[in-house]
Amino acid sequence: xCGIVGYxxxxxxxxxILNGLKRLEYRGYDSAGLAVLTNGHLEIRRDAGKxxxxxxxxAEDPVEGHVGIGHTRWATHGExxxxxxxxxxxATGAVVIAHNGIVENYLELRxxxxxxxxxxxxxxxxxxxxxxxxxxxxLGIGLVEAARKSFRHLxxxxxIVLLSATEPDKIVAARIGNxxxxxxxxxxxxxxxxxxxxxILEHTRQVVFLESGQMAVVGRQGVEVQTLEGKTIPFEVHxxxxxxxxxxxxxxxxxxxxxxxxxxxxxxxxxxxRVDFEAGRVRLPQLNLTRDLACRIQKVIITACxxxxxxGMVGKVLIERIARVPVEVDIASEFRYRDPIVDENTVVLAxxxxxxxxxxxxxxxxxxxxxxxxWSIVNAIGSQAMRIADGYISMQTGPEIGVASTKxxxxxLVDLYMLAVLLADLRGVLSDxxxxxxxxxxxxxxxxxxxxxxxEAEVERVAFALKDVKHCIYLGRGxxxxxxxxxxxxxxxxxxxxxxxxxxxxxxxxPIALIDRDMPVVVIAPRDPWYEKMFSQxxxxxxRGGIVVAVATEGDxxxxxxxxxxxWVPPTPWMLSPVTTVIPLQxxxxxxxxxxxxxxxxxxxxxxxxxxx
Ligand code: F6R
Numbered sequence: 024x025c026g027i028v029g030y031x032x033x034x035x036x037x038x039x040i041l042n043g044l045k046r047l048e049y050r051g052y053d054s055a056g057l058a059v060l061t062n063g064h065l066e067i068r069r070d071a072g073k074x075x076x077x078x079x080x081x082a083e084d085p086v087e088g089h090v091g092i093g094h095t096r097w098a099t100h101g102e103x104x105x106x107x108x109x110x111x112x113x114a115t116g117a118v119v120i121a122h123n124g125i126v127e128n129y130l131e132l133r134x135x136x137x138x139x140x141x142x143x144x145x146x147x148x149x150x151x152x153x154x155x156x157x158x159x160x161x162l163g164i165g166l167v168e169a170a171r172k173s174f175r176h177l178x179x180x181x182x183i184v185l186l187s188a189t190e191p192d193k194i195v196a197a198r199i200g201n202x203x204x205x206x207x208x209x210x211x212x213x214x215x216x217x218x219x220x221x222x223i224l225e226h227t228r229q230v231v232f233l234e235s236g237q238m239a240v241v242g243r244q245g246v247e248v249q250t251l252e253g254k255t256i257p258f259e260v261h262x263x264x265x266x267x268x269x270x271x272x273x274x275x276x277x278x279x280x281x282x283x284x285x286x287x288x289x290x291x292x293x294x295x296x297r298v299d300f301e302a303g304r305v306r307l308p309q310l311n312l313t314r315d316l317a318c319r320i321q322k323v324i325i326t327a328c329x330x331x332x333x334x335g336m337v338g339k340v341l342i343e344r345i346a347r348v349p350v351e352v353d354i355a356s357e358f359r360y361r362d363p364i365v366d367e368n369t370v371v372l373a374x375x376x377x378x379x380x381x382x383x384x385x386x387x388x389x390x391x392x393x394x395x396x397x398w399s400i401v402n403a404i405g406s407q408a409m410r411i412a413d414g415y416i417s418m419q420t421g422p423e424i425g426v427a428s429t430k431x432x433x434x435x436l437v438d439l440y441m442l443a444v445l446l447a448d449l450r451g452v453l454s455d456x457x458x459x460x461x462x463x464x465x466x467x468x469x470x471x472x473x474x475x476x477x478x479e480a481e482v483e484r485v486a487f488a489l490k491d492v493k494h495c496i497y498l499g500r501g502x503x504x505x506x507x508x509x510x511x512x513x514x515x516x517x518x519x520x521x522x523x524x525x526x527x528x529x530x531x532x533x534p535i536a537l538i539d540r541d542m543p544v545v546v547i548a549p550r551d552p553w554y555e556k557m558f559s560q561x562x563x564x565x566x567r568g569g570i571v572v573a574v575a576t577e578g579d580x581x582x583x584x585x586x587x588x589x590x591w592v593p594p595t596p597w598m599l600s601p602v603t604t605v606i607p608l609q610x611x612x613x614x615x616x617x618x619x620x621x622x623x624x625x626x627x628x629x630x631x632x633x634x635x636x
C-alpha cells in the first residue's frame with residue numbers, strides 16, 4: 024500500500040522519514056524514495072525495490088535537512104523503477120510531490136501540459152500534479168494557492184504532500200475525495216505528516232485527521248487546515264492511544280469501520296502494478312498465465328468460503344461474460360468431498376483472504392491430486408494458499424483485522440475483473456476497443472467507492488430505522504445477486520439479525536410468503552442489465568406491504584418514488600457495480616451493529632481465519 028511520510032522541524036528529516044516508511048512496510052510496495060530540502064534545493068533519493076535499497080542510496084550519498092517528504096509506492100502507472108518512484112519533481116525542479124491515488128484524467132492533463140511544452144520525466148499519473156503546480160508557481164502564485172488551483176484539475180481520490188524549495192517553511196498536504204489517510208502529527212516545534220498513524224507514532228500522539236476535501240498547510244509550529252476553496256477551518260486534535268493496535272484504528276471506532284473506509288486506497292492498491300492504462304492491458308505476472316494455458320482452459324471452478332465465495336460468484340459472471348470461459352462456483356467444504364470433475368484443462372481458483380482456511384486448502388489439495396491447474400487470490404502474503412498454487416493474485420489490501428470481511432471482498436472483485444480481461448485478451452476474444460474500455464473503467468473504481476463512502480450519513484439514518492428489526496431479506500440479480508448474499512451475511516454476522524440473501528427471481532417460488540411489514544426487503548437495483556427485472560421485485564414487495572430499502576443509482580427518480588428508503592450509489596460500469604453496491608450494505612450492517620452496541624470487530628462464535636473444518 025502506498026505510504027507517505029513528511030517532516031518539518033529542527034531534527035534531521037532523513038532518518039525520521041526512513042523510519043516512518045519502515046513502519047508502513049508491512050502494507051507492501053515496490054519502490055521507495057524521499058526528498059529533503061538541503062541548502063535551498065531539493066535532494067531526491069529514490070529507486071525501485073525495498074527500503075533497504077533507499078537506505079543504501081542515502082548511505083552512499085547522504086542527504087540532510089530539516090524538511091522532507093518520503094513515499095513507498097505500489098506502481099499504478101508505469102513500472103516500478105527509479106524514474107517512476109516518488110517523490111516527483113516538476114519542470115523547474117523547485118517542487119516535489121508524493122501521492123497516493125489515481126489521477127483518472129491524467130492522459131488528458133498530460134496532453135494539455137505537453138501542448139504547453141512540458142516534458143515528462145516519468146510514466147506516472149502523479150507527475151501531472153507537480154507539473155500543474157509548477158505551471159502556477161511560474162505565474163508568480165504562492166505554493167498553497169498553486170496547489171489549490173492544481174487540485175481543481177484532478178479527477179479521482181488523492182492523498183498528496185508537496186514541498187517547495189521556494190517556500191521552505193511549509194509542507195502542503197491534501198486529502199481529495201475519500202482517498203484515505205492524511206494525518207498530521209503535532210510535536211514540540213516540529214510537525215509530521217503521514218498516510219497512516221504507525222509512521223509517526225514514535226514521535227507524537229497528538230494528531231489531526233484531514234477529511235475529504237481538506238488541505239493542510241504544515242509548519243514547524245503546527246498546522247492550518249483549509250478547505251479546497253481556501254477557507255481556513257477549525258480542526259480537532261485527537262489523542263491517539265499508546266497501544267499500537269488501538270492507535271492503528273486511528274479516527275475510527277472499530278477496525279471494520281476503518282477497513283470499510285480504507286477501500287478507496289485498497290482498491291487503488293489492488294490495481295497497482297497490474298494495469299497499463301496507456302496500452303489498455305492487464306498484467307498479472309504471478310498468475311503464470313501463458314497464452315497457451317489461456318487457450319487450453321476449458322473450465323474454471325472457483326472455490327472459496329463465505330464472503331470469498333460471494334466474490335467468486337461475481338467472478339463467474341465476469342469471466343463468462345468477458346472471457347467466454349465456463350465457470351462454476353463451488354463452496355470449498357462441498358467441493359472437497361464431492362469427487363469433483365477436474366482435469367488438466369480445468370483451472371481451480373481458490374479465493375481466500377487469510378489463505379489459511381481449512382476447507383479452501385483442502386479443495387486446493389483435491390485439485391492437486393486430480394491434476395488441475397491451481398490458482399489462488401489471497402490477501403495474506405506467504406500464506407499456504409499462495410504457496411501451493413501454480414499462480415496467484417495477491418489482493419494488496421493490507422491486513423484486515425475486523426472479522427467481518429469488507430476490503431478483502433471488494434479487492435478480489437477487481438482482481439477477478441482483471442483476470443477476466445487478461446484471459447480474454449490472451450484467448451483473443453476481445454476487440455482492442457473493448458479491452459481498452461474495460462481497462463480504462465478500472466481507473467474509476469477507487470473514486471466511485473469514495474462517492475459511496477461520502478453518503479455514509481444517509482446510510483446511518485437507514486440503519487437507525489432498521490436497527491430493531493428481527494429479520495431481513497436481500498434480493499439481487501445477475502452480477503448483483505452475490506451482493507444480496509454478501510449484504511445479508513454482513514448483517515447477520517455482526518448484528519445477529521436473521522438475514523437471507525436471495526436471487527430476486529426466486530422470490531416468487533417461496534420467500535415471497537414471508538413478506539410483511541416486519542420483514543424489510545433490501546433490493547439491489549442499480550442501473551445494470553437486470554434493472555427492469557429488479558424493479559418489478561420492488562413493486563411485488565410493495566404490493567404485499569413490505570418495507571423496501573433499495574440500493575439504487577443516483578438520479579433514479581422512479582426508485583425513489585417506490586422505495587421506502589434508498590441507499591444511493593454513483594453510476595458505475597455494470598461489471599464493476601458489485602464494488603459500489605456492496606459498500607452501502609457494509610456500512611448499513613456496521614451501523615446497525617454499532618447502534619445495537621455489539622462487538623463489531625469480534626462477533627460471537629466467529630474467527631478471522633477458520634483453520635479447522
Ligand atoms: C465473512 C467472512 C467469512 C470469510 C470466510 C473465508 O465476513 O469473513 O465468511 O470470508 O471464512 O475466509 P478466507 O477468505 O480467509 O478464506
